[in-house]
Amino acid sequence: MAVKKLVEIGLSQQFLNSVGGLCATELVKICEKKSRPLTDEEIEKHLKIKLTEIRTILNRLHYRGIAMYHKKRNNKTGWYSYTWSINIKRIAELILEQQMEAMAKLEKKAEFESTYSFFMCKKKCSNFPFELAAEYNFNCPECGNTLETIDNKKRLKTIKKEKEELSKEIEELKKFLV
């Protein structure tokens, strides 16, 4: 089975473009294809955008620890040249962090949903936790209609599905960290 590259996964493309800008995925792909670090001019040959834009993307990725630069002095001219390489593992790490946070949020949400019951007005003015609904004698304080219990099974099911999706993604990402 062919192993999918990290940059081919939709999730990492979204991530790269959100932290680096629209062409960040393309830039990472170009750098990854070459087995040596590239100068920004070399990247420009493959990525048809302005050099200043390439530098902006590189700087943004560098800020996150995704792009690394190597400084080299030309002995004849005394000028420095910079070449860039990409730390693929770091991309996986950052997305993993993001996904773990999302997972923790979902777990809290699921716990909340299964612990508390909510009541909703027939006319959907508002919903209330049990204690508050009881205080209003299960009548809507806004329109006077009866407050009815909300079935949270559907919402719990949705959360469960989201959690399953997320765990799959997390497992996939972990493979890039070994």
Ligand SMILES: [Zn+2]
């Ligand atoms: Zn109401």
